[in-house]
Amino acid sequence: MSQYASGGADVDDTTIWAVEAHLEGCAACRAVLTDAADPGTRDLLDRVADGIASGIAAGPGPVRRHRLLRTGVAARVLPWLVTATGLMLAAALFEWTFDSLPSLVLLIAPVAPLLPVAAVWSRRLDPAWELTATMPRTGLPLLMRRTLGVLSAVIPVLAVAGWFTGHSPGLWLLPVLGFTAGALALGTVVGVDRAALVLAVAWSAGVVVPSLADGHLPAILTGGSLPGWALTTVALTAVVLVQARRRPHDPHQNLLHR
Numbered sequence: 740m741s742q743y744a745s746g747g748a749d750v751d752d753t754t755i756w757a758v759e760a761h762l763e764g765c766a767a768c769r770a771v772l773t774d775a776a777d778p779g780t781r782d783l784l785d786r787v788a789d790g791i792a793s794g795i796a797a798g799p800g801p802v803r804r805h806r807l808l809r810t811g812v813a814a815r816v817l818p819w820l821v822t823a824t825g826l827m828l829a830a831a832l833f834e835w836t837f838d839s840l841p842s843l844v845l846l847i848a849p850v851a852p853l854l855p856v857a858a859v860w861s862r863r864l865d866p867a868w869e870l871t872a873t874m875p876r877t878g879l880p881l882l883m884r885r886t887l888g889v890l891s892a893v894i895p896v897l898a899v900a901g902w903f904t905g906h907s908p909g910l911w912l913l914p915v916l917g918f919t920a921g922a923l924a925l926g927t928v929v930g931v932d933r934a935a936l937v938l939a940v941a942w943s944a945g946v947v948v949p950s951l952a953d954g955h956l957p958a959i960l961t962g963g964s965l966p967g968w969a970l971t972t973v974a975l976t977a978v979v980l981v982q983a984r985r986r987p988h989d990p991h992q993n994l995l996h997r
Contacts, residue, residue: 740768744775819855820889824896827851831900841956844900846947849914850939852893856922857935859885883979886919910960913968918942920975927982 742750743758762769773781830843894915901911918938925934946957958964 740771741775744772744777744780819858820892823851823855823893827893827896827900831903834904839954841950841954842904842906842960844897844904845906845910845914845956845960846950848897848900848911849918850942851897852889852915852919853922853935853939855889855893856886856919857932859889883923886923890915890919907962909965909968910962913965913972914960917968917972917975920972920979924975924978924982927979 740758743755762772776784826847827844830847834840834843894912897911897915898908901908922931922934922938925937926932928934929937946959950957959967
């Protein structure tokens with residue numbers, strides 16, 4: 740702790756991230772860190788704290804803001820969620836109207852969550868991405884929590900679209916989970932937004948367009964493909980979890996679009 744407090748050159752970045760993550764929830768270690776700081780540093784911190792407290796006491800009160808403006812990333816991802824929702828509802832209506840064509844719901848469902856998943860980790864949409872990128876709890880664990888939030892909003896819409904068109908839940912749910920896990924796994928290498936774009940374009944060019952052209956669903960969207968989708972989803976999820984466990988406190992800059 741004394742080496743961390745003094746900024747010793749022999750303390751590597753991984754140790755620094757681990758120490759800072761531990762300090763978040765350990766009051767005893769924060770007290771040890773305070774004692775480990777040299778007198779000059781403690782005096783500087785005390786003066787800064789006193790100055791901040793005085794400024795807060797003498798300054799104006801906090802400005803009331805609309806709740807939506809305080810949601811940060813959530814407010815900025817909302818348009819992408821609305822887009823995904825509208826896309827699936829339009830696909831369900833189109834399929835109901837033109838029942839002679841292959842199921843547009845099943846064709847679009849795998850890539851429907853990719854736009855909002857990419858949006859929750861885009862530096863262009865996160866007003867505090869600089870702060871987020873330097874936090875000890877950033878990286879895959881934070882991205883996975885945000886992804887669960889996206890899925891909790893998208894999956895109910897997909898369930899309604901699947902129920903409306905009479906499709907088995909497994910035929911749309913497993914591809915959705917598989918593509919989401921694939922975007923996260925590939926995102927550790929090329930960035931989540933690039934990974935989402937690559938998967939969406941590949942699926943559209945390789946599956947959606949040919950299926951609409953010949954008027955038949957591909958074999959990978961039939962009941963016999965469910966075991967393959969399940970295995971793929973489990974494998975990709977395992978890759979993501981291993982990456983998150985291996986480097987839980989690393990900044991994971993590859994997740995950010997450069």
